Amino acid sequence: MINSIKYFEEKCISKFEKLEDDFMKEPTKLVYVYEVLKTNHQKGKDTVW
Numbered sequence: 001m002i003n004s005i006k007y008f009e010e011k012c013i014s015k016f017e018k019l020e021d022d023f024m025k026e027p028t029k030l031v032y033v034y035e036v037l038k039t040n041h042q043k044g045k046d047t048v049w
Contacts, residue, residue, distance in 0.1 A: 004047050007043070007046065007047065008043060011043070011046075012039055012040075012043055015035075015039050016036065016039065019032050019035050019036060019039075020032075
């Protein structure tokens with residue numbers, strides 16, 4: 001559990017922050033939603049393996 005939280009903090013938070021910044025600049029781009037889902041999916045796969 002601790003490793004999962006640490007991984008999320010190190011790998012995912014910065015990606016989410018960048019995606020949020022990009023989305024705020026151009027809110028019409030729905031690629032933001034796709035990237036968030038993709039990042040969460042990758043985190044899940046990395047946690048399992």
